[in-house]
Amino acid sequence: MDILIGGILLGGTYVLMALGLQLQYGVARIMNLANGEILVAGAFGAFWFYSGFQANPFLALIVIVPLAFILNWGIYRYLLSPLVRRAKSRGQLEVDSILATFGLSFIFVGLMLAVFGGEYFSYGYLERAVIVLEQPYGLNRIAAFCASAALCIALVLWLNHTRSGLALRAVAVNPTAASLVAIKVARTSALAFAIGGAVTASGGALLSMFLTFDASIGVIFTLKALIIVILGGVGEIRGTIVAAFMLGLAETAVASLIDPGLTLAAAYLLFIVILLVRPQGLFGSRS
Amino acid sequence: MLEIRDLSVFYGQHRAVEEVSVTVSRGEIVVMLGANGAGKSSVLRAAAGLLPVMNNAAILMDGRDISHCPADEFVEAGIALVPEDRAIFADLTVLENLKLGAYPKRARQKERENLENVMSLFPKLEERRRQKVRSMSGGEQQMVAIGRAMMSAPAILLLDEPSLGLSPLLCGELFRSLAVIRSAEIGILLVEQNAKRGLAIADRGYVLENGRVTGSESSEILSSDERVRKAYLGGD
Numbered sequence: 001m002d003i004l005i006g007g008i009l010l011g012g013t014y015v016l017m018a019l020g021l022q023l024q025y026g027v028a029r030i031m032n033l034a035n036g037e038i039l040v041a042g043a044f045g046a047f048w049f050y051s052g053f054q055a056n057p058f059l060a061l062i063v064i065v066p067l068a069f070i071l072n073w074g075i076y077r078y079l080l081s082p083l084v085r086r087a088k089s090r091g092q093l094e095v096d097s098i099l100a101t102f103g104l105s106f107i108f109v110g111l112m113l114a115v116f117g118g119e120y121f122s123y124g125y126l127e128r129a130v131i132v133l134e135q136p137y138g139l140n141r142i143a144a145f146c147a148s149a150a151l152c153i154a155l156v157l158w159l160n161h162t163r164s165g166l167a168l169r170a171v172a173v174n175p176t177a178a179s180l181v182a183i184k185v186a187r188t189s190a191l192a193f194a195i196g197g198a199v200t201a202s203g204g205a206l207l208s209m210f211l212t213f214d215a216s217i218g219v220i221f222t223l224k225a226l227i228i229v230i231l232g233g234v235g236e237i238r239g240t241i242v243a244a245f246m247l248g249l250a251e252t253a254v255a256s257l258i259d260p261g262l263t264l265a266a267a268y269l270l271f272i273v274i275l276l277v278r279p280q281g282l283f284g285s286r287s
Numbered sequence: 288m289l290e291i292r293d294l295s296v297f298y299g300q301h302r303a304v305e306e307v308s309v310t311v312s313r314g315e316i317v318v319m320l321g322a323n324g325a326g327k328s329s330v331l332r333a334a335a336g337l338l339p340v341m342n343n344a345a346i347l348m349d350g351r352d353i354s355h356c357p358a359d360e361f362v363e364a365g366i367a368l369v370p371e372d373r374a375i376f377a378d379l380t381v382l383e384n385l386k387l388g389a390y391p392k393r394a395r396q397k398e399r400e401n402l403e404n405v406m407s408l409f410p411k412l413e414e415r416r417r418q419k420v421r422s423m424s425g426g427e428q429q430m431v432a433i434g435r436a437m438m439s440a441p442a443i444l445l446l447d448e449p450s451l452g453l454s455p456l457l458c459g460e461l462f463r464s465l466a467v468i469r470s471a472e473i474g475i476l477l478v479e480q481n482a483k484r485g486l487a488i489a490d491r492g493y494v495l496e497n498g499r500v501t502g503s504e505s506s507e508i509l510s511s512d513e514r515v516r517k518a519y520l521g522g523d
């Protein structure tokens with residue numbers, strides 16, 4: 001039972017970073033390998049606000065989200081959109097963007113190392129135990145989960161029930177058809193990439209409430225987000241949410257039943273099995 | 288009125304369309320005939336703003352030069368294309384596809400009215416409004432494609448082989464809907480393999496051969512033209 005609840009709490013906070021990558025890959029068609037670094041930057045932001053101004057991470061989001069939006073919009077506009085315009089096919093764009101964002105991830109790691117140094121960071125906000133079904137859980141975990149769920153619900157409602165959200169999904173499904181209904185595809189892609197980055201950064205700020213992190217841990221989260229997106233199916237919002245919970249549960253189960261050092265290995269195992277058995281993901285329909 | 292002047296289309300070094308001029312007014316159906324590879328689809332794609340327009344050519348909508356505008360401004364100017372591959376949003380529902388058709392600013396105010404019109408033109412779509420388009424038949428998908436174009440409140444509708452893959456029964460239905468659309472003061476530029484049907488419904492027609500216009504006449508004259516009969520009507 002404690003595995004189930006612990007897994008759900010962890011998975012719930014993974015949802016955000018995976019949805020962020022999903023927006024960037026599914027809509028803007030950029031496989032962003034610097035996604036994890038954006039997440040860590042969000043975590044550093046929350047840490048900085050907490051230690052510098054005693055501001056709690058939820059307040060910090062009010063600053064982190066718009067900053068991450070602007071940063072990612074700039075990345076798309078100045079670094080990635082030339083690649084998009086140049087690419088003759090989706091495959092070529094994929095290769096180009098993977099190389100470009102992989103390089104970008106090293107730049108971010110270097111910058112964060114220079115600013116914050118190489119040690120591990122954590123802070124103690126809401127570090128109290130709450131008893132749920134006779135088991136203690138950190139209040140910080142529960143609060144992070146609730147905030148993540150609220151953001152996630154808002155994002156899904158926006159995607160499903162507004163004209164601009166529908167336009168985003170239209171670009172994800174068929175960019176040519178989108179331009180035939182007067183959607184500005186380039187601008188919508190930039191918007192999706194920027195929102196994806198903001199969502200990922202807020203995921204990082206929330207994760208930092210209970211995880212210890214350092215400047216170079218981003219790559220692990222990039223891989224986790226990637227695993228979730230592939231697991232859930234590219235472009236599948238529902239699949240992404242389910243897959244995030246699956247990964248959270250699998251990691252928690254392995255950590256408490258076998259060995260905490262094996263969580264990443266377990267995540268890969270899940271990933272490889274899915275790639276072999278259902279390469280389009282659990283919910284993907286595309287061949 | 289849509290006016291295409293001296294349009295040429297290049298694919299690399301290959302010239303697919305040479306100095307083609309075509310006009311379409313509101314409330315008329317204009318058919319474009321031509322063999323496979325004659326350049327019909329290229330003309331339509333250029334007229335929808337999907338291909339670059341050379342300097343000496345021009346595309347005008349109601350007298351305004353839109354040659355160098357991005358595709359979304361062609362739609363805002365009142366030109367809606369249903370391309371050969373239909374370009375529908377396969378993973379979205381019928382209703383979402385139609386709503387997206389009303390994404391252009393020009394169409395937003397009359398969205399509800401246009402939706403009612405489309406639903407009465409294609410009652411099938413009303414029944415299937417929550418179905419994903421991917422899981423519909425070819426004919427139903429064609430209705431979604433035309434319906435979506437109608438949702439953008441076009442002045443000129445460009446249709447690339449709309450009857451492709453339809454049964455004779457559905458085909459008849461489709462052509463009746465085209466007549467209804469024309470009576471709503473919308474102009475239609477129609478590319479059609481079924482030249483007989485196309486000429487029967489059209490007011491005027493163009494003949495395209497190897498990327499050049501070689502004939503521009505009223506439908507009656509084209510239907511009785513010896514060359515047209517031989518090439519496109521399979522006549523004797």
Ligand SMILES: Nc1ncnc2c1ncn2[C@@H]1O[C@H](COP(=O)(O)OP(=O)(O)OP(=O)(O)O)[C@@H](O)[C@H]1O
Nearest residue numbers: 298301303321322323324325326327328329330371
């Ligand atoms: N994307 C493209 N790249 C290169 N050449 C192209 C492309 N599209 C069309 N062409 C060439 O341009 C010429 C005209 O093609 P287009 O599709 O306009 O013909 P069409 O009249 O629509 O033919 P069909 O009746 O078969 O649909 C053809 O020779 C074709 O090979």
Ligand SMILES: [Mg+2]
Nearest residue numbers: 327328329371
């Ligand atoms: Mg064609």
